[in-house]
Amino acid sequence: MRLSCLALTVSMWTFGQSALAHEITAQIDLRAVVVDSPLDSFTEGGTGQLRFGGDDDGLRLGAVMIDAAGEIVDTVRYGVTARATGDGDRNPIDLTEAYLEWRPYPSSPLRWKTRVGAFYAPISLENRAVGWDSLYSISASAINTWMGEEFRTIGLETSLTALGATAGRNFDVSIVASAYGWNDPAGILLFQRGWGIHDRQTALFGELPRPLVQDPSIPNIEFFDEVDGRYGYYAGVETKIAGRHVLRALHYDNRGDTAEVEAREPTWLTRFDSFGARIEMPLEITAIAQYMQGDTAVGASADGRGFIIVDLESWFVLLSRQHGRHRYTARYDRMNTETVRGARFFDSHQDADAWTAAYLFSFNDHWQLAAEAIRLSGSLRQRAEIGLSPNATERLLQLAARYSF
Incomplete structure (x- = not known):
């Protein structure tokens, strides 16, 4: 079961004439898990693409999370999130986000917002709950699972929004741009393991075992490191229609120098484009669709593109209905990777899809129950490197109980 959301809110702290709002949320996440899979989980160094593997049946810790957000002054806010996952990570509890956000007083229909620190890029249309959790299910789509695994903006992001109401339009338009570092291992x-589907967020100082390495003397993967001294960037645009519907596009490029291979993690050149839409329909039905396409590369090459290049592609569609205290969600994911250069040295290839169904029921302000079922099936050629069959089907059922106060 997932016992989630131990929430404490400190609503108002008063300093002089101003009232500054602060909110602290603590979450405890326990799960009853039933797994049908021939593979060990990636958290144990396996090639399984779900969070729990074949021998993980039973009661498991999903996470302990503490989230704090509030105002320092009227125009400056802070956000800090820390998590513990209980799966042998380096630190018992670690940060996943920590940032400051500045919103200057408006003097025109334009609205500025600037963030600095460590935070998620504005890519996911699912992960809208406290602590960057999904609002619709326990596990996120493959695209947003990858965002939680390997990506964090450690740098600066600024956005500009043109409000439509002042011009008689029913939509707002925003542009966003960021410069960041410490993301050279992304990819x-x-x-090595392909796309996965789960809810585990990598902590800023966390690590994971290497899926295809069976030598315990080789260190784990560290995801947030600066190797080549280059800054990456992303830039995107968003349209919000009638305050409800969202269209979003973003280009991401970590500008990795693939010739830099001397550090614990070599530099990866990872670039992608992401497109998504969230539509709020009658009967409290939400539809989300997202598509991502790009490539990742490693190793020195004459053209700077990388010695080994892997194309990546994924998309999903989600339907969710909120009916009173009930929420029903169904999602379909499609996932592909393909080595397009250097396949004779390492052939990274995945062709898989997944179905996810979730049900959430809120008894009251304190208790919520949930159930989620995932079926992920397909091929991962990398498994042959360690003597496994490339083809596998993984099934996971999670039952959740969430308590908040």
């Missing part, structure tokens, strides 16, 4: 997990 290694997708290269």
